[in-house]
Amino acid sequence: MSVENGIGASVRRKEDQRFITGNGNYLDDMNRVGQAHGYFLRSPHAHAKIVSINLDAAKAAPGVVDIFLGADMAADGIGGLICGWSITSKDGTPHNAPPHNSMAIDAVRHVGDQVAFVIADTLQQAKDASELIDVDYSELPAVTNISKALAAGAPQIHEEAPGNQCYDWELGDKAAVDAAFANAHSISKIDLINNRVAPNPMEPRAALAEFDMGTDELTLYTTSQNPHVARLIMSAFLAIAPENKLRVVAPDVGGGFGSKIFVYAEETVTVWAARKINRPIKWTADRSEAFLTDAHGRDHASHGELALDADGHILGFKVSTKANMGAYLSTFASAVPTYLYGTLLNGQYKMPCIYVEVQAGFTNTTPVDAYRGAGRPEATYIVERIIETAARDLNMDPTEFRMKNFIQPDAYPYETPVIMTYDSGDYPANMNAAKAMIDYDGFPARKAQSEANGKIRGIGCAAYIEACGIAPSAAVGSLGAGVGLWESAEVRFNPTGSVTVFTGSHSHGQGHETTFAQIISDKLGVPIESVEVVHGDTDKVPFGMGTYGSRSLAVGGSAIVKAIDKIVEKSKKVAAHLMEAAVEDIEHEHGVFSVAGTDKSITMGEIAFAAYVPHNYPADLEPGMAENAFYDPLNFTFPAGTHIAEVEIDPNTGVVDVVDWAASDDFGNIINPMIVEGQVHGGIAQGIGQALLEGVVYDDTGQLITGSYMDYCMPRADDLPNFKVETTNTPCPSNPLGVKGCGEAGAIAAPAALMNAITNALGKDIDMPATPEKVWRAAQSN
Amino acid sequence: MQMSGEELISASRERVWEALNDPEILRQAIPGCESVEKTGDDSFAATVKVKIGPVKATFKGNVTLSNIDAPNGYTITGEGKGGAAGFGKGGADITLKDADNGTLLAYDVNASVGGKMAQIGSRLIDGTAKKLAGEFFTKFNELVSNAAAADGEAPVTAAPSEDQSEAPIIAEDETNEEAAKQEDAPSQGWMKPSILIPLGIVAALILYYLAG
Numbered sequence: 001m002s003v004e005n006g007i008g009a010s011v012r013r014k015e016d017q018r019f020i021t022g023n024g025n026y027l028d029d030m031n032r033v034g035q036a037h038g039y040f041l042r043s044p045h046a047h048a049k050i051v052s053i054n055l056d057a058a059k060a061a062p063g064v065v066d067i068f069l070g071a072d073m074a075a076d077g078i079g080g081l082i083c084g085w086s087i088t089s090k091d092g093t094p095h096n097a098p099p100h101n102s103m104a105i106d107a108v109r110h111v112g113d114q115v116a117f118v119i120a121d122t123l124q125q126a127k128d129a130s131e132l133i134d135v136d137y138s139e140l141p142a143v144t145n146i147s148k149a150l151a152a153g154a155p156q157i158h159e160e161a162p163g164n165q166c167y168d169w170e171l172g173d174k175a176a177v178d179a180a181f182a183n184a185h186s187i188s189k190i191d192l193i194n195n196r197v198a199p200n201p202m203e204p205r206a207a208l209a210e211f212d213m214g215t216d217e218l219t220l221y222t223t224s225q226n227p228h229v230a231r232l233i234m235s236a237f238l239a240i241a242p243e244n245k246l247r248v249v250a251p252d253v254g255g256g257f258g259s260k261i262f263v264y265a266e267e268t269v270t271v272w273a274a275r276k277i278n279r280p281i282k283w284t285a286d287r288s289e290a291f292l293t294d295a296h297g298r299d300h301a302s303h304g305e306l307a308l309d310a311d312g313h314i315l316g317f318k319v320s321t322k323a324n325m326g327a328y329l330s331t332f333a334s335a336v337p338t339y340l341y342g343t344l345l346n347g348q349y350k351m352p353c354i355y356v357e358v359q360a361g362f363t364n365t366t367p368v369d370a371y372r373g374a375g376r377p378e379a380t381y382i383v384e385r386i387i388e389t390a391a392r393d394l395n396m397d398p399t400e401f402r403m404k405n406f407i408q409p410d411a412y413p414y415e416t417p418v419i420m421t422y423d424s425g426d427y428p429a430n431m432n433a434a435k436a437m438i439d440y441d442g443f444p445a446r447k448a449q450s451e452a453n454g455k456i457r458g459i460g461c462a463a464y465i466e467a468c469g470i471a472p473s474a475a476v477g478s479l480g481a482g483v484g485l486w487e488s489a490e491v492r493f494n495p496t497g498s499v500t501v502f503t504g505s506h507s508h509g510q511g512h513e514t515t516f517a518q519i520i521s522d523k524l525g526v527p528i529e530s531v532e533v534v535h536g537d538t539d540k541v542p543f544g545m546g547t548y549g550s551r552s553l554a555v556g557g558s559a560i561v562k563a564i565d566k567i568v569e570k571s572k573k574v575a576a577h578l579m580e581a582a583v584e585d586i587e588h589e590h591g592v593f594s595v596a597g598t599d600k601s602i603t604m605g606e607i608a609f610a611a612y613v614p615h616n617y618p619a620d621l622e623p624g625m626a627e628n629a630f631y632d633p634l635n636f637t638f639p640a641g642t643h644i645a646e647v648e649i650d651p652n653t654g655v656v657d658v659v660d661w662a663a664s665d666d667f668g669n670i671i672n673p674m675i676v677e678g679q680v681h682g683g684i685a686q687g688i689g690q691a692l693l694e695g696v697v698y699d700d701t702g703q704l705i706t707g708s709y710m711d712y713c714m715p716r717a718d719d720l721p722n723f724k725v726e727t728t729n730t731p732c733p734s735n736p737l738g739v740k741g742c743g744e745a746g747a748i749a750a751p752a753a754l755m756n757a758i759t760n761a762l763g764k765d766i767d768m769p770a771t772p773e774k775v776w777r778a779a780q781s782n
Numbered sequence: 783m784q785m786s787g788e789e790l791i792s793a794s795r796e797r798v799w800e801a802l803n804d805p806e807i808l809r810q811a812i813p814g815c816e817s818v819e820k821t822g823d824d825s826f827a828a829t830v831k832v833k834i835g836p837v838k839a840t841f842k843g844n845v846t847l848s849n850i851d852a853p854n855g856y857t858i859t860g861e862g863k864g865g866a867a868g869f870g871k872g873g874a875d876i877t878l879k880d881a882d883n884g885t886l887l888a889y890d891v892n893a894s895v896g897g898k899m900a901q902i903g904s905r906l907i908d909g910t911a912k913k914l915a916g917e918f919f920t921k922f923n924e925l926v927s928n929a930a931a932a933d934g935e936a937p938v939t940a941a942p943s944e945d946q947s948e949a950p951i952i953a954e955d956e957t958n959e960e961a962a963k964q965e966d967a968p969s970q971g972w973m974k975p976s977i978l979i980p981l982g983i984v985a986a987l988i989l990y991y992l993a994g
Contacts, residue, residue: 041866044868044896045897131866703894
């Protein structure tokens with residue numbers, strides 16, 4: 001028996017009805033009676049001392065309610081923003097996490113740093129008043145490039161971080177790697193830049209805060225991927241309000257890509273100020289502010305070397321990376337270039353030994369943190385670029401070179417030299433599938449045809465692996481994480497048989513209201529339209545760690561399954577009572593409870609009704625039908641796959657045409673294939689954006705010169721081919737749904753696959769983004 | 783932003799030097815300039831309205847002169863604050879030399895902008911600077927040569943004209959409109975391509991203080 005709209009069905013997304021009809025509940029559409037508007041005066045300088053700030057004229061301006069400075073927050077005992085993951089350097093010292101005030105107190109350290117919060121009756125009045133604030137800055141030299149920032153003589157950004165260093169971290173067995181390289185037949189090398197990107201969610205960040213004097217409660221509506229974590233940090237570290245007096249609500253959120261995980265200054269200031277003025281305050285970032293303050297992604301400079309034996313087997317891999325943290329340490333910034341990066345450098349390969357060292361440092365730039373993939377795209381990029389380079393060095397077909405070195409399907413669980421235990425997979429199957437999808441063997445003929453047309457054609461692949469399902473709490477705790485990374489859920493039947501599911505995961509576009517409802521529908525036989533998924537409100541959901549790292553289904557979904565298991569267990573007792581049978585004889589399938597060997601059965605709806613109207617009910621059982629569960633994962637999950645990109649380049653213009661794309665991904669079991677395919681499409685588009693078009697650029701003085709869509713190029717539909725997307729399935733053994741996670745895979749695989757294709761066509765290396773100018777120069781110098 | 787160039791002004795070196803030190807001539811010549819005040823022997827304050835692409839601002843700037851060598855040249859440094867639009871700052875070395883048909887004004891400018899202007903307007907700054915500089919020199923030359931003619935100096939032959947309309951800027955001042963009109967007039971077409979220097983907003987300020 002199967003269930004309509006159950007697990008495995010491509011159910012159309014329930015939430016899209018309101019999104020596409022303009023009925024979504026986005027933050028800037030929300031308003032409160034008596035609401036004031038906030039506007040931030042920001043630093044125009046990349047690095048400067050604040051000599052003085054004169055607010056007299058601004059405070060006297062029309063409509064101004066109040067103006068606050070960093071010193072006002074400090075005087076109120078409000079702490080600075082924190083980094084939730086402490087990394088230990090090679091020498092055993094903890095990383096340097098300099099003070100990160102929500103508004104600058106003595107100095108500004110990047111263009112856009114908050115200087116003052118102007119609150120007025122209207123937004124325009126607040127903006128006008130901000131023009132009247134006289135800030136006397138004493139400019140200091142600035143540095144934006146991570147290699148320059150870590151070099152001797154660079155401008156010093158924080159007293160607490162000598163040499164601008166955050167940490168100097170290592171992972172792996174250096175001695176073993178040195179020995180492997182000493183015995184190598186050949187060594188392939190690569191230097192590459194993983195370009196800095198701006199996240200650009202469609203909806204900018206926003207906050208609406210209100211204070212209830214009667215109950216002493218603060219409520220913050222905000223664009224967050226994890227409202228409970230925001231509440232925890234604001235309460236425990238910033239002392240905004242006790243957790244029981246602070247409610248954080250994230251309504252419909254229009255995209256995040258990681259950038260809305262973090263606890264930012266603006267939301268913090270807004271909620272604090274709402275109590276100060278005892279009036280609701282709304283702040284919404286404009287697009288310029290989003291470019292300046294949403295945590296950026298990537299920005300690594302890396303060197304890698306791969307040691308090989310005479311047969312083309314990998315002997316060892318070593319990587320040295322410099323990671324740009326920006327001006328301050330963002331909420332999870334320190335973990336991205338370390339435990340989300342170094343631990344994935346094994347790729348899909350049998351690598352006997354690996355050694356990675358990562359030096360992270362501060363610059364006068366916007367803070368950098370997790371961005372779709374967070375560390376795994378950076379790992380995949382260097383692994384798959386050097387694998388491709390090694391194959392070229394050896395004159396081997398890159399796909400054959402990969403097949404030769406792949407971990408084999410019978411080798412699981414597979415322990416890597418960088419502390420991960422891969423649980424399942426079939427990497428050759430993904431490779432073979434992707435090659436078939438793109439007609440890999442037909443490439444030489446297509447290349448010849450392109451040449452005949454004056455074009456150059458290239459093909460390249462990326463066999464990526466990532467770690468999702470973040471994360472086993474004990475494991476991440478031992479590595480420095482400040483939180484546990486479990487998830488919670490409550491499944492609550494209403495007396496009439498409909499269900500409300502409360503999840504600690506948060507949806508900012510992923511379709512949880514559909515996917516999670518499908519799980520309920522499948523397991524408990526409730527029609528999908530009778531299932532309501534509630535998320536994003538700390539007053540409604542027991543607790544939650546939010547959505548990032550492709551964790552919602554693997555961890556949040558598993559918590560729902562555990563709650564369903566409790567519902568079933570209780571329901572069996574009710575069913576046994578109602579059908580006058582022994583509990584052991586009750587069988588359950590898709591919400592129908594039957595007595596084994598008979599035709600007697602009762603439905604979940606009838607049981608729920610009996611639980612709420614317990615006139616005929618087991619004496620030893622509590623009434624009601626609502627169960628909650630917490631799920632702490634046993635392991636990460638390891639989605640993996642192969643993407644192959646094919647490009648055609650016009651050497652006269654340098655324009656790269658992505659002509660074909662094949663993606664074969666192993667996400668384990670799949671709940672909704674349509675949503676999965678959409679996630680893969682979006683991820684690939686974002687990865688192509690990074691590889692071809694996007695790049696944050698600062699000038700020498702630290703000015704952001706790609707601060708609008710005139711200068712920051714996002715991918716559009718006509719930059720993309722029709723993607724060929726298929727999936728394979730080796731179920732994940734560590735969670736009850738057997739799922740692995742699909743939200744980031746495309747963004748992880750795409751940059752490496754595309755750059756391998758472009759460098760294959762050009763016959764030489766170039767760095768991302770492969771803009772027409774760069775490609776043209778490379779093509780002309782051939 | 784760095785740029786340098788030479789400009790032929792149709793007046794004597796002494797006359798050009800005088801004009802470069804005349805706040806009223808500068809106020810009229812600088813596109814969008816609203817006021818110029820002398821704040822010290824070698825310093826000035828000025829207010830200039832400018833628009834670069836979508837960024838519109840009123841800049842309040844201070845300029846200081848140094849290495850003054852009358853009537854041969856000086857070094858000018860300054861900065862302007864444009865509120866939410868950001869800031870501009872920079873300096874220029876100015877030298878004057880006698881030439882066949884007047885005075886050759888040579889400049890070497892180093893300027894930068896910050897804040898929203900850099901974030902949104904960076905792509906437009908060079909074009910804006912060209913436009914503003916062109917307008918400045920057109921107007922300045924007109925004012926100086928008119929004055930020179932009134933003083934009985936011989937008029938100087940004009941060089942071919944140059945189209946300066948490519949940059950998307952609008953200086954919000956009447957003098958700008960006048961200057962723009964005059965650009966099209968053959969009698970004002972004395973400028974050479976080298977005139978089209980990328981001075982930008984800051985440069986406009988600086989140029990304005992050229993005379994100091």
